[in-house]
Amino acid sequence: MGKKILLAHDHVPGIQGYEVYRQNGGYASVEKAVKSMSAEALVEEVKKSGLRGRGGAGFPTGNKWNFLAKPEGVARYLVCNADESEPGTFKDRYLMSRIPHILVEGMITSSFALGVNTAYIYIRGEYYYIVSILEKAIEEAYANGWLGKNILGSGYNLDLYLHVGAGAYICGEETALLESLEGKRGNPRIKPPFPAIAGLYGCPTVVNNVETLAAVPFIVNNGGEAYAQIGIGKSAGTKLISASGHINKPGVYEIEMGITVEDFIYSDEYCGGILNGKKLKAVVAGGSSVPILPADKILTTPSGEKRLMSYESLADGGFASGTMLGSGGFIVMDETTSIVENLFTFARFYHHESCGQCSPCREGTAWMEKILHKMIDGHGTIEDVDLLWEIQAKIEGNTICPLGDAAAWPVASAIRHFRSEFEEYVRNPNSIKVVRHYDSTQNLVNA
Amino acid sequence: MAKVTIDGRVIEVPDGITILQAARMIGPEVAPPTMCYHSKLKTSGGYCRTCLVEVTKSSEKDPRPMPKLVASCRTDVMDGMEVGNLSSPKVIEARKSVVEFLLLNHPLDCPICDQAGECHLQDLSYEHGSSKTRTDFERRTFEKISIGEKIQLHMTRCILCYRCVKVAEQITDGRVHGVINRGDHSEISTYIEQAIDNDFSGNMIDVCPVGALTDKTFRFKSRVWFTKPVLAHRNCEKCSGNVNLWFKGDEVLRVTGRKDQWGEVEEFICNTCRYDKKATSDWTVEGPSPVNRHSVISANHYEVFTKPTEFKLNDVKPLSIQEGDKS
Incomplete structure (x- = not known):
């Protein structure tokens, strides 16, 4: 069993409630931080821990906290x-x-480290049933003196608010999230200025992912060094992976960074192998926007070593033969999956979620979806494959926020690694339901 | 002060201005084109991505290049910055693709569009676009809606530059229109088709780079290149009263704000000047407006008296002479 930090007490009955959580060592980090540590020392510990943003970009959290501007009276x-x-x-x-x-x-704990007196949780609108769970938790924290005025008699005040979004993917982009939190249309802001300088209501703001913030108590309780020793190299600590697709045991797994991808997919501790004993075809390793990789490339790095579940190892080889850990959305596809149809689903999603501010993303995502729709309908041509490739290249890097890149990368990687499947799809639209499997050299295997 | 190099041309500019402003100081030959940026409107720019430039050297202190192309209208200059506009193949490629994206859903109804002849998108696609389209999908269309008594909104032509939204926000009393919906379904609209009614709403027409917002008192009256712009002013309580009158014969067909070299309004004017003062006697005429000689409007601005070159039959040489059988 790997080391567990976030889900260490997941099996304890009633852990959702305050009493049980407290009995299992909950809120110890707040006590330790508020009573015996300075804000600077806390930031230093987080820096030492090597914790990286778990929302997808993997930016070192300690550095992000360090960048926070601290003007007087703001x-x-x-x-x-x-x-x-x-x-x-x-x-x-x-x-x-x-x-x-x-x-x-x-x-x-994080608010104390950053000298923040007001904190917000911006939760996705579709998670309406979690809203009541979180609200209850916040209420309990207030009732037991962990929130509010003069926490633990230290003179430190903190208010925590829960804000429910209205169901837009774009509001996961940090500046769009801030706009939405301010009550405006959730459009990403043009950067600079970055939120660390001018964020919510024009004030310095830190935006962190749930999983990142949830890792802070362990770091405070046990020290940054202890966290840094878990994991591998610059990928310190544990990561929650959402495993889905054609696997025997889909679900959320907390892994210690550095286990092999092969282990993760095939061992009984984790995914438990491919459904119905089929062959692995491709994996999207970090949520839909990261490049898709064919079986051989996801299992081994370009240098022939086994690929590990870590930021560095997954990115080994750049986009030509690597991918990203991203947010940890691990989608496994077996040999029956059609890459073209899968890509159409992704493209439709990004078209639907584009905010419409800047032209490459607004028009490009719609265009890509239309072309893929045409292919699915059996009217695609070889030229369409090249056109798709060109459109994604024109969107990538030219937009205000990373949604453009997120829409372009799946298209780029699917064509890069599965071009022959696209060609087969447009050439033989009727046979596609039967003929689908290609090996890594892009030769047809089960014609 | 910051020393900036744009396409090999060096200029010293004050700190805190953008790359675009620095480029405009050098001149139109290095200034990137813009669709959504408007110098008189705060926070405009950054949306259309036509002014993307490549920064090959960030500053004297940090000589690394910027990893992506940046929007020159929203990026501040740094001392020692080196920028590639037309000298960068990447920029030319990116600009070409932005034109292609903007034209994907823009109707090619220029022959019946009132903006034709002074349309920024026409200029942009002429200078930076390609001559062929690569899409045969149906274009997105919207119903025409009337926003107020004097303004026609033709959303199908809109490129979502947000300029009219900024006008409403910054120079009128209350904004009643904005962008609704998302992605390529986004549209400029009012809340439940409310009329836009305030003294400065007409400026939305002037800042619109395409034919999405047009003046109902001028619609279908004339092609712009058959009218002659004349500078004029009047004493107005609400605005500066400095305008452009557009004459056809002796008749004033429309009144607009004066536009600078970059096609951006110099001073915003009120609706009284724009819609209600259409007699020459209302105005003190100053003289013909300066018109860029490349503009289609200048073609009709003054009569052209050049003699056609004379054609002599003897000068014509046959393209090739077939050696016939001489025997």
């Missing part, structure tokens, strides 16, 4: 990004619904 804010909408990712949902107090505790 309020600072901490916002928890619980707008988890990346297709294939459902780890925050699991964590918040099972152990809501770990997020509340992490937010109190």
Whole structure:
């Protein structure tokens, strides 16, 4: 069994409630931080821990906290990004619904470290049933003196609010989230200025993912060093992986970074192998926007070693033969999956969720969806494959926010690794239901 | 002060201005085109991505290039910055694709569009676009709606530059229109088709880079290149009263704000000047408006008296002479 931090007490009955959570060592980090540590020392511990943003980008959390501007007399804010909408990712949902107090505790400790007196949790509108769970947890925290005025007699005040989004993927982008939190249309802002300088209501703001904040209590309790020793290299700690697709045991797994991808897919501790004994065809390793990789490339790195579940190992080889850990949405596809149809689903999603501010994303995502729709309907041509490739290249990097990139990467990687399947699809639209499997050299296997 | 190099041209500019403003100071030959940026409107720009440039050197302190192309209208200059506009193949490629994206859903109804001749999208696609389309999908269309007594909204032509939203926010009393829906379904609209009614609403027409917002008092009256712009002013209580009158013969067909070299309004004017003062006697005429000689409007601005070159039959040489059988 790997080391568990976030889900260590997941099996304890009643952990959702305050009493049980407290009995299992809950809120110890707040006590330790508020009573015996300075804010600077806390930031230093988080820096030492090597904790990286779990929302997808993997930016070192300690550095992010360090960048926070601290002008005199200006309020600072901490916002928890619980707008988890990346297709294939459902780890925050699991964590918040099972152990809501770990997020509340992490937010109190983090707020103290950042000198924040008002913190927000921005939760995705579709998670309406978690809203009541979190609200209850916040209420309990207030009732037991962990929130509110003069926490533990230290003179430190903190208010924590829960804000429910209205169901837009784009509001997971941090500046769009801030706009939405301010009550405006959720459009991403043009950066700079970054939120660390001018975020919520123009004040310095830190936006962190649920899982990132939930890891803070462990770091405070046990020290940054202890956290840094878990995991591998620069990928410190554990990561929640949302495993889905054609596997025997889909679900949320907490893994210690550094286990092999092969282990993760085939061992009984985790996914338990491919459904019905079929062959592995492809994996989307970190949520729908990261590049899809064919079986051989996801299992081994370009240098022939086994690929590990870590930021570095998954990104090994760049986009030509690597991918990203992203948010940990691990989608496994077996040999019966059609890459073209799967890509159409992704493209439709990004078209639907584009905010419409900047032209490459607004028009490009719609165009890509239309072309893929045409292919699915059996009217595609070889030129359409090239056109798709060109459109994604024109969107990538030219947009205000990363949604453009997120829409472009799946298209790019699908064509890069499965081009022959696209060609077969447009050439023989009628045979596609039968002929689907290609090996890594892009030769037909089960014609 | 910051020293900036744009396409190899060096200029010293004050700190805190954008790359685009610095480029405009050098001149139109290095200034990136813009569709959504408007110098008189705060926080405009950044949406259309036509002004993308490549920063090959960020600053003297940090000489690394910027990883992506940046929107020049929203990126501040740094001392020692080196920028590639037309000298960068990446920029030319990106701009071409932005034009292609903007034209994907824009109707090619220029022959019946009132904006034709002074349309920024026409200029942009002429200068940076390609001559062929690569899509045969049906274009997105919207119903025409009337927003107020004097303004026609033709959403199908809109490129979502947000300029009219900024006008309503910054120079009128209360904004009643905005962008609704999302992605390529986004549209400019009012809340439950409310009329836009305030003294400065007409400026939305002037800032619209395409034919999405047009002046109902001018619609279908004339092609713009058959009218002659004349600078004029009047004493107005609400605005500066400095306008452009557009004459056809002796008749004033429309009144607009004056536009600078970049096609952006210099001073916003009120609706009284715009719609209600259409007699020459209302105005003190200053003289013909300066018109860029490349503009289609200048073609009709003054009569052209050049003699056609004379054609002599003897000068014509046959393209090739077939050596016939001489025997």
